[in-house]
Amino acid sequence: MGELLQIKDVSYSYHNLDGETLALKDVSFHVNDGEFLAIVGPSGCGKSTLLSLIAGLIRPDNGDINIENKNIKFSGKNIGYMLQKDHLLEWRSTLKNLTLGLEIQHKLTDSSYVLINDMLSTYGLITFKNAKPSELSGGMRQRAALIRTLLLEPDILLLDEPFSALDYQTRLEVADDIWSIIRKEKKTAILITHDISEAVSMADRIIVLTKRPGTVKSIIEVNLTVEDKTPFRSRSAPEFKDYFNLIWKELNHNEIN
Amino acid sequence: MKLTKKSVTSEELGFSPSHQKYLLKYIAKMRTIRFYQLIIIVSFIALWEITTRLSIVNSFIFSSPSRVVKTFMEMAADGSIFYHIGITLLETFISFSLVIVIGLLVAVLLWWNDTIAKILEPYLVVLNSLPKSALAPVFIVWLGNNVKTIIVAAISVAVFGSIITLYTDFANIEEDKIKLIRTLGGNKRDVLLKVVIPSNIPSLISVMKVNIGLSLVGVIIGEFLAAKAGLGYLIIYGSQVFKLDWVIMSIVILCFVATGLYQLLAFFEKKYAGRSEMR
Numbered sequence: 449m450g451e452l453l454q455i456k457d458v459s460y461s462y463h464n465l466d467g468e469t470l471a472l473k474d475v476s477f478h479v480n481d482g483e484f485l486a487i488v489g490p491s492g493c494g495k496s497t498l499l500s501l502i503a504g505l506i507r508p509d510n511g512d513i514n515i516e517n518k519n520i521k522f523s524g525k526n527i528g529y530m531l532q533k534d535h536l537l538e539w540r541s542t543l544k545n546l547t548l549g550l551e552i553q554h555k556l557t558d559s560s561y562v563l564i565n566d567m568l569s570t571y572g573l574i575t576f577k578n579a580k581p582s583e584l585s586g587g588m589r590q591r592a593a594l595i596r597t598l599l600l601e602p603d604i605l606l607l608d609e610p611f612s613a614l615d616y617q618t619r620l621e622v623a624d625d626i627w628s629i630i631r632k633e634k635k636t637a638i639l640i641t642h643d644i645s646e647a648v649s650m651a652d653r654i655i656v657l658t659k660r661p662g663t664v665k666s667i668i669e670v671n672l673t674v675e676d677k678t679p680f681r682s683r684s685a686p687e688f689k690d691y692f693n694l695i696w697k698e699l700n701h702n703e704i705n
Numbered sequence: 706m707k708l709t710k711k712s713v714t715s716e717e718l719g720f721s722p723s724h725q726k727y728l729l730k731y732i733a734k735m736r737t738i739r740f741y742q743l744i745i746i747v748s749f750i751a752l753w754e755i756t757t758r759l760s761i762v763n764s765f766i767f768s769s770p771s772r773v774v775k776t777f778m779e780m781a782a783d784g785s786i787f788y789h790i791g792i793t794l795l796e797t798f799i800s801f802s803l804v805i806v807i808g809l810l811v812a813v814l815l816w817w818n819d820t821i822a823k824i825l826e827p828y829l830v831v832l833n834s835l836p837k838s839a840l841a842p843v844f845i846v847w848l849g850n851n852v853k854t855i856i857v858a859a860i861s862v863a864v865f866g867s868i869i870t871l872y873t874d875f876a877n878i879e880e881d882k883i884k885l886i887r888t889l890g891g892n893k894r895d896v897l898l899k900v901v902i903p904s905n906i907p908s909l910i911s912v913m914k915v916n917i918g919l920s921l922v923g924v925i926i927g928e929f930l931a932a933k934a935g936l937g938y939l940i941i942y943g944s945q946v947f948k949l950d951w952v953i954m955s956i957v958i959l960c961f962v963a964t965g966l967y968q969l970l971a972f973f974e975k976k977y978a979g980r981s982e983m984r
Binding site for chain 2: 503505528529531532533535537538539540548549551552553596597600
Protein backbone atom coordinates (compact mmCIF):
# COMPACT_ATOMS: atom_id res chain seq x y z
CA MET A 449 0.00 0.00 0.00
CA GLY A 450 1.93 2.99 -1.24
CA GLU A 451 0.90 6.61 -1.17
CA LEU A 452 -1.60 7.24 -3.92
CA LEU A 453 -2.63 10.83 -3.35
CA GLN A 454 -0.51 13.60 -1.88
CA ILE A 455 -1.84 16.94 -0.79
CA LYS A 456 0.86 19.50 -0.01
CA ASP A 457 0.31 22.92 1.60
CA VAL A 458 -2.93 23.54 -0.20
CA SER A 459 -4.70 26.87 0.33
CA TYR A 460 -7.87 28.14 -1.27
CA SER A 461 -9.98 31.29 -0.90
CA TYR A 462 -13.37 32.27 -2.20
CA HIS A 463 -13.88 35.74 -3.60
CA ASN A 464 -16.96 37.89 -3.74
CA LEU A 465 -17.66 41.61 -3.62
CA ASP A 466 -17.73 41.64 0.19
CA GLY A 467 -14.16 40.38 0.20
CA GLU A 468 -12.13 37.26 0.44
CA THR A 469 -12.81 34.15 2.54
CA LEU A 470 -9.90 31.87 3.25
CA ALA A 471 -11.48 28.40 3.19
CA LEU A 472 -8.40 26.16 3.43
CA LYS A 473 -4.95 27.02 4.75
CA ASP A 474 -1.82 24.90 4.26
CA VAL A 475 -3.61 21.58 4.20
CA SER A 476 -1.25 18.61 3.85
CA PHE A 477 -1.96 14.89 4.07
CA HIS A 478 -1.72 11.77 1.97
CA VAL A 479 -3.98 8.87 1.10
CA ASN A 480 -2.68 5.32 0.72
CA ASP A 481 -3.69 3.03 -2.08
CA GLY A 482 -6.82 1.07 -1.13
CA GLU A 483 -7.38 3.09 2.01
CA PHE A 484 -10.69 4.39 3.33
CA LEU A 485 -10.04 7.87 4.68
CA ALA A 486 -12.58 10.01 6.49
CA ILE A 487 -12.37 13.76 6.92
CA VAL A 488 -14.34 15.31 9.76
CA GLY A 489 -14.60 18.92 10.76
CA PRO A 490 -17.05 21.59 11.91
CA SER A 491 -19.48 22.81 9.27
CA GLY A 492 -18.05 25.44 6.97
CA CYS A 493 -14.47 24.26 7.48
CA GLY A 494 -13.92 23.78 3.76
CA LYS A 495 -14.46 20.01 3.60
CA SER A 496 -16.40 20.16 0.33
CA THR A 497 -13.92 22.65 -1.09
CA LEU A 498 -11.19 20.10 -0.43
CA LEU A 499 -13.04 17.48 -2.46
CA SER A 500 -13.67 19.90 -5.32
CA LEU A 501 -9.94 20.61 -5.37
CA ILE A 502 -9.04 16.90 -5.43
CA ALA A 503 -11.61 16.31 -8.17
CA GLY A 504 -9.97 19.08 -10.20
CA LEU A 505 -13.17 21.14 -10.41
CA ILE A 506 -11.30 24.10 -8.93
CA ARG A 507 -7.58 24.83 -8.67
CA PRO A 508 -5.72 25.56 -5.42
CA ASP A 509 -4.34 29.09 -4.92
CA ASN A 510 -1.21 27.54 -3.41
CA GLY A 511 0.20 24.07 -2.99
CA ASP A 512 0.07 20.86 -4.99
CA ILE A 513 -2.30 17.98 -5.32
CA ASN A 514 -0.55 14.97 -6.85
CA ILE A 515 -1.43 11.42 -7.65
CA GLU A 516 1.63 9.18 -7.62
CA ASN A 517 3.77 12.33 -7.75
CA LYS A 518 2.09 13.64 -10.88
CA ASN A 519 -0.30 16.59 -10.96
CA ILE A 520 -3.94 15.37 -10.96
CA LYS A 521 -4.44 16.85 -14.42
CA PHE A 522 -1.69 14.72 -15.94
CA SER A 523 -1.79 11.66 -13.72
CA GLY A 524 -4.09 9.79 -16.09
CA LYS A 525 -6.06 8.59 -13.05
CA ASN A 526 -9.80 8.82 -12.73
CA ILE A 527 -11.44 10.48 -9.79
CA GLY A 528 -15.05 9.62 -8.97
CA TYR A 529 -17.18 12.04 -7.00
CA MET A 530 -20.35 11.18 -5.14
CA LEU A 531 -22.39 14.19 -4.17
CA GLN A 532 -24.46 14.74 -1.05
CA LYS A 533 -27.70 14.04 -2.91
CA ASP A 534 -27.97 11.35 -5.56
CA HIS A 535 -29.12 13.80 -8.26
CA LEU A 536 -30.58 11.04 -10.39
CA LEU A 537 -32.20 12.77 -13.34
CA GLU A 538 -35.96 12.30 -13.11
CA TRP A 539 -36.56 12.20 -16.87
CA ARG A 540 -34.22 9.24 -17.34
CA SER A 541 -34.79 5.63 -16.36
CA THR A 542 -32.49 4.13 -13.72
CA LEU A 543 -30.46 2.43 -16.45
CA LYS A 544 -30.14 5.66 -18.43
CA ASN A 545 -29.02 7.44 -15.27
CA LEU A 546 -26.25 4.91 -14.74
CA THR A 547 -24.94 5.35 -18.27
CA LEU A 548 -24.85 9.17 -17.99
CA GLY A 549 -21.14 9.35 -17.17
CA LEU A 550 -20.19 6.86 -19.88
CA GLU A 551 -22.33 8.78 -22.39
CA ILE A 552 -20.60 12.04 -21.51
CA GLN A 553 -17.16 10.47 -21.84
CA HIS A 554 -18.17 8.63 -25.04
CA LYS A 555 -17.28 5.30 -23.47
CA LEU A 556 -20.69 3.67 -23.78
CA THR A 557 -20.36 0.40 -25.69
CA ASP A 558 -22.31 -2.86 -25.88
CA SER A 559 -19.93 -4.41 -23.37
CA SER A 560 -20.71 -1.65 -20.85
CA TYR A 561 -24.28 -2.96 -20.71
CA VAL A 562 -23.00 -6.40 -19.70
CA LEU A 563 -21.05 -4.80 -16.86
CA ILE A 564 -24.00 -2.61 -15.88
CA ASN A 565 -26.36 -5.58 -15.75
CA ASP A 566 -23.84 -7.42 -13.57
CA MET A 567 -23.62 -4.52 -11.15
CA LEU A 568 -27.37 -4.03 -11.13
CA SER A 569 -27.97 -7.62 -10.12
CA THR A 570 -25.09 -7.67 -7.61
CA TYR A 571 -26.44 -4.58 -5.88
CA GLY A 572 -30.13 -5.50 -6.03
CA LEU A 573 -31.36 -3.00 -8.59
CA ILE A 574 -31.92 -5.24 -11.59
CA THR A 575 -35.73 -5.27 -11.28
CA PHE A 576 -35.71 -1.48 -11.19
CA LYS A 577 -33.60 -1.14 -14.32
CA ASN A 578 -36.35 0.56 -16.30
CA ALA A 579 -38.02 2.27 -13.35
CA LYS A 580 -38.00 6.02 -12.89
CA PRO A 581 -35.73 7.23 -10.07
CA SER A 582 -38.84 8.40 -8.20
CA GLU A 583 -39.89 4.75 -7.76
CA LEU A 584 -36.63 3.91 -5.95
CA SER A 585 -36.16 4.09 -2.18
CA GLY A 586 -33.57 6.45 -0.71
CA GLY A 587 -31.07 3.63 -0.25
CA MET A 588 -31.54 2.31 -3.78
CA ARG A 589 -31.08 5.79 -5.21
CA GLN A 590 -27.81 6.18 -3.31
CA ARG A 591 -26.62 2.77 -4.58
CA ALA A 592 -27.57 3.76 -8.14
CA ALA A 593 -25.58 6.98 -7.74
CA LEU A 594 -22.58 4.95 -6.55
CA ILE A 595 -22.81 2.57 -9.52
CA ARG A 596 -23.02 5.59 -11.85
CA THR A 597 -19.73 6.79 -10.33
CA LEU A 598 -18.06 3.35 -10.27
CA LEU A 599 -18.80 2.69 -13.96
CA LEU A 600 -16.23 5.35 -14.82
CA GLU A 601 -13.67 3.13 -13.07
CA PRO A 602 -12.33 5.73 -10.65
CA ASP A 603 -8.99 5.13 -8.95
CA ILE A 604 -10.05 7.40 -6.11
CA LEU A 605 -13.60 7.81 -4.92
CA LEU A 606 -14.69 11.04 -3.22
CA LEU A 607 -17.79 10.85 -1.02
CA ASP A 608 -19.28 14.18 0.04
CA GLU A 609 -21.57 13.36 2.97
CA PRO A 610 -23.37 10.83 0.80
CA PHE A 611 -25.68 9.67 3.60
CA SER A 612 -26.72 12.97 5.10
CA ALA A 613 -29.94 13.18 3.09
CA LEU A 614 -31.17 9.80 4.38
CA ASP A 615 -33.14 8.98 7.52
CA TYR A 616 -31.18 7.34 10.34
CA GLN A 617 -32.14 3.72 9.73
CA THR A 618 -31.58 3.88 5.97
CA ARG A 619 -28.37 5.69 6.67
CA LEU A 620 -26.91 2.79 8.63
CA GLU A 621 -27.99 0.29 5.96
CA VAL A 622 -26.69 2.36 3.07
CA ALA A 623 -23.40 3.00 4.86
CA ASP A 624 -22.95 -0.79 5.11
CA ASP A 625 -23.92 -1.22 1.46
CA ILE A 626 -21.70 1.48 0.08
CA TRP A 627 -18.78 0.51 2.30
CA SER A 628 -18.89 -3.12 1.18
CA ILE A 629 -19.26 -2.13 -2.48
CA ILE A 630 -16.19 0.10 -2.19
CA ARG A 631 -14.21 -2.65 -0.40
CA LYS A 632 -15.35 -5.26 -2.92
CA GLU A 633 -14.27 -3.10 -5.84
CA LYS A 634 -10.99 -2.37 -3.97
CA LYS A 635 -11.30 1.38 -4.34
CA THR A 636 -9.47 4.11 -2.49
CA ALA A 637 -12.04 6.38 -0.91
CA ILE A 638 -12.20 9.72 0.86
CA LEU A 639 -15.35 10.29 2.88
CA ILE A 640 -16.40 13.68 4.17
CA THR A 641 -18.77 13.73 7.08
CA HIS A 642 -19.72 15.67 10.16
CA ASP A 643 -20.97 12.48 11.81
CA ILE A 644 -18.22 11.18 14.11
CA SER A 645 -19.73 7.68 14.49
CA GLU A 646 -19.96 7.34 10.75
CA ALA A 647 -16.30 8.27 10.35
CA VAL A 648 -15.12 5.88 13.07
CA SER A 649 -17.25 3.00 11.80
CA MET A 650 -16.14 3.29 8.18
CA ALA A 651 -12.63 4.68 7.99
CA ASP A 652 -9.12 3.28 8.31
CA ARG A 653 -7.83 6.74 9.14
CA ILE A 654 -9.55 9.95 10.14
CA ILE A 655 -8.38 13.48 9.46
CA VAL A 656 -9.76 16.16 11.75
CA LEU A 657 -9.93 19.66 10.29
CA THR A 658 -10.08 22.88 12.28
CA LYS A 659 -12.82 25.41 11.67
CA ARG A 660 -12.36 28.00 8.94
CA PRO A 661 -9.76 28.44 7.58
CA GLY A 662 -9.49 24.67 7.60
CA THR A 663 -6.14 23.07 8.39
CA VAL A 664 -5.28 19.56 9.48
CA LYS A 665 -5.74 19.40 13.24
CA SER A 666 -4.87 15.75 13.76
CA ILE A 667 -4.72 12.43 11.96
CA ILE A 668 -6.05 9.39 13.78
CA GLU A 669 -5.53 5.74 12.82
CA VAL A 670 -8.55 3.59 13.53
CA ASN A 671 -7.97 0.03 14.71
CA LEU A 672 -11.12 -1.67 15.87
CA THR A 673 -11.36 -5.21 17.22
CA VAL A 674 -14.17 -6.60 15.15
CA GLU A 675 -14.72 -9.78 13.19
CA ASP A 676 -15.94 -9.50 9.56
CA LYS A 677 -15.82 -5.74 9.72
CA THR A 678 -18.81 -3.78 8.45
CA PRO A 679 -19.56 -0.22 9.52
CA PHE A 680 -22.54 -1.49 11.52
CA ARG A 681 -20.56 -4.16 13.42
CA SER A 682 -17.76 -1.66 14.01
CA ARG A 683 -20.15 0.36 16.11
CA SER A 684 -20.15 -2.36 18.78
CA ALA A 685 -16.36 -2.71 18.87
CA PRO A 686 -14.95 -2.05 22.38
CA GLU A 687 -12.69 0.78 21.15
CA PHE A 688 -15.47 2.56 19.27
CA LYS A 689 -16.40 4.81 22.18
CA ASP A 690 -12.79 5.81 22.80
CA TYR A 691 -12.30 6.89 19.21
CA PHE A 692 -15.59 8.74 19.34
CA ASN A 693 -14.55 10.65 22.46
CA LEU A 694 -11.09 11.35 21.12
CA ILE A 695 -12.47 12.93 17.94
CA TRP A 696 -15.18 14.71 19.88
CA LYS A 697 -12.49 16.32 22.03
CA GLU A 698 -10.40 17.25 19.02
CA LEU A 699 -13.39 18.96 17.42
CA ASN A 700 -14.51 20.79 20.55
CA HIS A 701 -11.05 21.82 21.57
CA ASN A 702 -11.12 23.48 18.23
CA GLU A 703 -14.05 25.68 19.10
CA ILE A 704 -12.60 26.97 22.34
CA ASN A 705 -9.54 28.36 20.58
CA MET B 706 -64.78 8.86 -12.58
CA LYS B 707 -66.59 7.99 -15.79
CA LEU B 708 -70.01 6.46 -15.42
CA THR B 709 -71.34 4.63 -18.45
CA LYS B 710 -74.77 3.04 -18.74
CA LYS B 711 -73.33 -0.43 -18.26
CA SER B 712 -71.24 0.67 -15.31
CA VAL B 713 -71.21 -1.38 -12.16
CA THR B 714 -72.85 0.05 -9.10
CA SER B 715 -70.60 1.40 -6.41
CA GLU B 716 -71.72 -1.42 -4.07
CA GLU B 717 -70.27 -3.96 -6.47
CA LEU B 718 -66.94 -2.11 -6.47
CA GLY B 719 -66.93 -2.49 -2.71
CA PHE B 720 -66.91 1.20 -1.85
CA SER B 721 -67.81 2.03 1.72
CA PRO B 722 -71.00 4.06 2.28
CA SER B 723 -69.01 7.16 3.18
CA HIS B 724 -66.96 6.85 -0.01
CA GLN B 725 -70.15 6.38 -2.05
CA LYS B 726 -71.52 9.54 -0.51
CA TYR B 727 -68.32 11.37 -1.39
CA LEU B 728 -68.45 10.17 -5.01
CA LEU B 729 -72.13 11.09 -5.41
CA LYS B 730 -71.44 14.52 -4.02
CA TYR B 731 -68.57 14.92 -6.48
CA ILE B 732 -70.71 13.86 -9.45
CA ALA B 733 -73.49 16.24 -8.39
CA LYS B 734 -71.03 19.12 -8.19
CA MET B 735 -69.63 18.37 -11.66
CA ARG B 736 -73.18 18.30 -13.07
CA THR B 737 -74.00 21.66 -11.52
CA ILE B 738 -70.89 23.20 -13.05
CA ARG B 739 -71.68 21.84 -16.54
CA PHE B 740 -75.31 22.93 -16.22
CA TYR B 741 -74.49 26.56 -15.46
CA GLN B 742 -71.81 26.66 -18.13
CA LEU B 743 -74.45 25.62 -20.68
CA ILE B 744 -77.04 28.02 -19.27
CA ILE B 745 -74.70 30.97 -19.75
CA ILE B 746 -73.94 30.29 -23.42
CA VAL B 747 -77.49 29.26 -24.34
CA SER B 748 -79.10 32.28 -22.69
CA PHE B 749 -76.50 34.62 -24.19
CA ILE B 750 -77.22 33.38 -27.71
CA ALA B 751 -80.97 33.30 -27.13
CA LEU B 752 -81.04 36.82 -25.66
CA TRP B 753 -78.93 38.13 -28.56
CA GLU B 754 -81.19 36.47 -31.15
CA ILE B 755 -84.49 37.54 -29.50
CA THR B 756 -83.49 41.15 -28.85
CA THR B 757 -82.36 41.57 -32.46
CA ARG B 758 -85.52 39.88 -33.78
CA LEU B 759 -87.68 42.22 -31.65
CA SER B 760 -85.55 45.16 -32.83
CA ILE B 761 -84.65 46.04 -29.23
CA VAL B 762 -81.07 46.23 -30.47
CA ASN B 763 -80.14 47.01 -34.04
CA SER B 764 -79.14 43.83 -35.87
CA PHE B 765 -77.33 45.92 -38.47
CA ILE B 766 -74.84 47.03 -35.83
CA PHE B 767 -74.92 44.05 -33.47
CA SER B 768 -75.52 41.33 -36.05
CA SER B 769 -77.30 38.24 -34.65
CA PRO B 770 -76.62 34.54 -34.18
CA SER B 771 -78.75 33.62 -37.19
CA ARG B 772 -77.08 36.25 -39.36
CA VAL B 773 -73.65 35.01 -38.27
CA VAL B 774 -74.59 31.45 -39.20
CA LYS B 775 -76.08 32.59 -42.52
CA THR B 776 -72.98 34.61 -43.41
CA PHE B 777 -70.80 31.68 -42.50
CA MET B 778 -72.85 29.33 -44.70
CA GLU B 779 -72.59 31.71 -47.66
CA MET B 780 -68.86 32.13 -47.28
CA ALA B 781 -68.41 28.43 -46.70
CA ALA B 782 -70.31 27.70 -49.92
CA ASP B 783 -67.84 29.70 -52.03
CA GLY B 784 -64.96 28.56 -49.85
CA SER B 785 -63.76 32.08 -49.08
CA ILE B 786 -64.05 31.71 -45.29
CA PHE B 787 -61.72 28.70 -45.31
CA TYR B 788 -59.24 30.72 -47.33
CA HIS B 789 -59.26 33.48 -44.71
CA ILE B 790 -59.03 31.04 -41.80
CA GLY B 791 -56.25 29.18 -43.59
CA ILE B 792 -54.23 32.35 -44.15
CA THR B 793 -54.53 33.39 -40.51
CA LEU B 794 -53.61 29.89 -39.29
CA LEU B 795 -50.65 29.64 -41.64
CA GLU B 796 -49.31 33.02 -40.54
CA THR B 797 -49.82 32.03 -36.91
CA PHE B 798 -47.95 28.75 -37.30
CA ILE B 799 -45.05 30.37 -39.14
CA SER B 800 -44.72 33.12 -36.51
CA PHE B 801 -45.12 30.61 -33.68
CA SER B 802 -42.39 28.31 -35.03
CA LEU B 803 -40.03 31.24 -35.55
CA VAL B 804 -40.73 32.55 -32.04
CA ILE B 805 -39.90 29.17 -30.52
CA VAL B 806 -36.73 28.70 -32.59
CA ILE B 807 -35.46 32.26 -32.01
CA GLY B 808 -36.50 32.19 -28.33
CA LEU B 809 -34.71 28.92 -27.71
CA LEU B 810 -31.54 29.90 -29.56
CA VAL B 811 -31.23 33.28 -27.86
CA ALA B 812 -32.00 31.78 -24.44
CA VAL B 813 -29.25 29.18 -24.96
CA LEU B 814 -26.82 31.92 -26.04
CA LEU B 815 -27.63 34.03 -22.96
CA TRP B 816 -27.27 30.99 -20.68
CA TRP B 817 -23.96 30.11 -22.32
CA ASN B 818 -22.48 33.56 -21.93
CA ASP B 819 -23.40 35.33 -18.73
CA THR B 820 -21.72 38.57 -19.85
CA ILE B 821 -23.89 38.81 -22.97
CA ALA B 822 -26.94 38.12 -20.81
CA LYS B 823 -26.02 40.95 -18.42
CA ILE B 824 -25.32 43.33 -21.35
CA LEU B 825 -28.64 42.62 -23.08
CA GLU B 826 -30.82 42.47 -19.97
CA PRO B 827 -32.03 46.13 -19.93
CA TYR B 828 -32.78 46.03 -23.67
CA LEU B 829 -34.79 42.85 -23.34
CA VAL B 830 -36.78 44.30 -20.44
CA VAL B 831 -37.60 47.46 -22.41
CA LEU B 832 -38.52 45.57 -25.57
CA ASN B 833 -40.64 43.14 -23.58
CA SER B 834 -42.66 45.85 -21.84
CA LEU B 835 -43.07 47.99 -24.99
CA PRO B 836 -46.60 47.65 -26.46
CA LYS B 837 -45.72 45.89 -29.70
CA SER B 838 -48.74 47.29 -31.57
CA ALA B 839 -46.85 50.59 -31.52
CA LEU B 840 -44.21 48.99 -33.73
CA ALA B 841 -46.64 47.64 -36.35
CA PRO B 842 -46.93 50.88 -38.38
CA VAL B 843 -43.13 51.08 -38.44
CA PHE B 844 -42.92 47.55 -39.80
CA ILE B 845 -45.29 48.49 -42.66
CA VAL B 846 -43.02 51.34 -43.67
CA TRP B 847 -39.91 49.19 -43.43
CA LEU B 848 -41.20 45.92 -44.82
CA GLY B 849 -44.16 46.91 -46.98
CA ASN B 850 -47.84 46.12 -46.97
CA ASN B 851 -47.44 42.33 -47.01
CA VAL B 852 -47.14 39.03 -45.13
CA LYS B 853 -43.58 39.85 -43.97
CA THR B 854 -44.97 42.70 -41.85
CA ILE B 855 -47.61 40.44 -40.32
CA ILE B 856 -45.10 37.76 -39.36
CA VAL B 857 -42.56 40.20 -37.99
CA ALA B 858 -45.31 41.91 -35.98
CA ALA B 859 -46.44 38.56 -34.57
CA ILE B 860 -42.87 37.56 -33.69
CA SER B 861 -42.27 40.89 -31.97
CA VAL B 862 -45.31 40.32 -29.76
CA ALA B 863 -44.16 36.95 -28.44
CA VAL B 864 -40.41 36.60 -28.80
CA PHE B 865 -39.05 38.84 -26.02
CA GLY B 866 -41.22 37.31 -23.33
CA SER B 867 -40.19 33.83 -24.47
CA ILE B 868 -36.50 34.69 -24.34
CA ILE B 869 -36.79 36.11 -20.83
CA THR B 870 -38.88 33.21 -19.50
CA LEU B 871 -36.67 30.51 -21.03
CA TYR B 872 -33.44 32.20 -19.99
CA THR B 873 -34.67 32.62 -16.41
CA ASP B 874 -35.61 28.94 -16.26
CA PHE B 875 -32.28 27.89 -17.77
CA ALA B 876 -30.34 30.04 -15.33
CA ASN B 877 -32.23 28.62 -12.35
CA ILE B 878 -30.93 25.11 -12.87
CA GLU B 879 -29.75 23.52 -9.63
CA GLU B 880 -26.04 24.25 -9.09
CA ASP B 881 -25.40 20.69 -7.91
CA LYS B 882 -26.79 19.21 -11.14
CA ILE B 883 -24.12 21.17 -13.02
CA LYS B 884 -21.53 19.92 -10.52
CA LEU B 885 -22.75 16.36 -11.17
CA ILE B 886 -22.11 16.66 -14.91
CA ARG B 887 -18.70 18.19 -14.23
CA THR B 888 -17.74 15.41 -11.80
CA LEU B 889 -18.69 12.91 -14.52
CA GLY B 890 -16.20 14.66 -16.79
CA GLY B 891 -18.67 16.73 -18.79
CA ASN B 892 -18.20 20.23 -20.18
CA LYS B 893 -20.63 23.10 -20.64
CA ARG B 894 -22.12 21.52 -23.76
CA ASP B 895 -22.91 18.35 -21.77
CA VAL B 896 -24.54 20.45 -19.05
CA LEU B 897 -26.72 22.07 -21.72
CA LEU B 898 -27.70 18.87 -23.51
CA LYS B 899 -27.96 16.46 -20.57
CA VAL B 900 -29.45 18.70 -17.90
CA VAL B 901 -30.55 22.19 -18.92
CA ILE B 902 -32.61 21.32 -22.00
CA PRO B 903 -34.19 18.05 -20.78
CA SER B 904 -35.11 19.47 -17.38
CA ASN B 905 -36.75 22.46 -19.07
CA ILE B 906 -39.04 20.60 -21.47
CA PRO B 907 -42.09 21.33 -19.26
CA SER B 908 -41.09 24.99 -19.15
CA LEU B 909 -40.67 25.01 -22.94
CA ILE B 910 -44.14 23.52 -23.37
CA SER B 911 -45.71 26.13 -21.11
CA VAL B 912 -43.90 28.86 -23.07
CA MET B 913 -45.35 27.33 -26.24
CA LYS B 914 -48.84 27.33 -24.74
CA VAL B 915 -48.61 31.04 -24.02
CA ASN B 916 -46.98 31.81 -27.36
CA ILE B 917 -49.49 30.17 -29.64
CA GLY B 918 -52.05 32.65 -28.28
CA LEU B 919 -49.65 35.59 -28.46
CA SER B 920 -48.72 34.72 -32.05
CA LEU B 921 -52.40 34.81 -32.96
CA VAL B 922 -52.71 38.23 -31.28
CA GLY B 923 -49.71 39.47 -33.28
CA VAL B 924 -51.05 38.06 -36.54
CA ILE B 925 -54.42 39.77 -36.05
CA ILE B 926 -52.68 43.10 -35.25
CA GLY B 927 -50.60 42.64 -38.39
CA GLU B 928 -53.63 41.78 -40.48
CA PHE B 929 -55.46 44.89 -39.25
CA LEU B 930 -52.74 46.99 -40.85
CA ALA B 931 -51.21 45.09 -43.70
CA ALA B 932 -53.27 42.33 -45.23
CA LYS B 933 -55.43 41.37 -48.14
CA ALA B 934 -56.74 38.22 -46.51
CA GLY B 935 -57.19 36.57 -43.13
CA LEU B 936 -59.61 36.93 -40.23
CA GLY B 937 -57.99 40.18 -39.04
CA TYR B 938 -58.43 41.62 -42.52
CA LEU B 939 -62.07 40.48 -42.55
CA ILE B 940 -62.70 42.21 -39.20
CA ILE B 941 -61.12 45.54 -40.18
CA TYR B 942 -62.56 45.55 -43.72
CA GLY B 943 -66.02 44.51 -42.44
CA SER B 944 -66.07 47.35 -39.92
CA GLN B 945 -65.02 49.87 -42.58
CA VAL B 946 -67.81 48.89 -45.00
CA PHE B 947 -70.32 48.30 -42.17
CA LYS B 948 -70.63 44.57 -42.82
CA LEU B 949 -70.87 43.81 -39.11
CA ASP B 950 -71.92 40.25 -39.88
CA TRP B 951 -68.40 39.61 -41.19
CA VAL B 952 -66.85 41.22 -38.13
CA ILE B 953 -68.87 39.31 -35.56
CA MET B 954 -68.55 36.03 -37.48
CA SER B 955 -64.78 36.46 -37.66
CA ILE B 956 -64.63 37.13 -33.94
CA VAL B 957 -66.68 34.00 -33.24
CA ILE B 958 -64.37 31.98 -35.49
CA LEU B 959 -61.35 33.48 -33.70
CA CYS B 960 -62.80 32.21 -30.40
CA PHE B 961 -62.83 28.69 -31.85
CA VAL B 962 -59.40 29.04 -33.50
CA ALA B 963 -57.77 30.35 -30.31
CA THR B 964 -59.32 27.58 -28.19
CA GLY B 965 -58.39 24.97 -30.78
CA LEU B 966 -54.75 26.07 -30.88
CA TYR B 967 -54.53 26.04 -27.11
CA GLN B 968 -56.11 22.59 -26.93
CA LEU B 969 -53.67 21.35 -29.56
CA LEU B 970 -50.74 22.27 -27.32
CA ALA B 971 -52.49 20.97 -24.22
CA PHE B 972 -52.82 17.70 -26.13
CA PHE B 973 -49.08 17.61 -26.90
CA GLU B 974 -48.30 18.44 -23.29
CA LYS B 975 -50.44 15.55 -22.09
CA LYS B 976 -48.84 13.25 -24.62
CA TYR B 977 -45.37 14.28 -23.45
CA ALA B 978 -46.29 13.85 -19.79
CA GLY B 979 -47.76 10.43 -20.58
CA ARG B 980 -44.68 9.40 -22.52
CA SER B 981 -42.24 10.48 -19.83
CA GLU B 982 -44.28 8.55 -17.26
CA MET B 983 -44.18 5.44 -19.44
CA ARG B 984 -40.42 5.45 -19.81
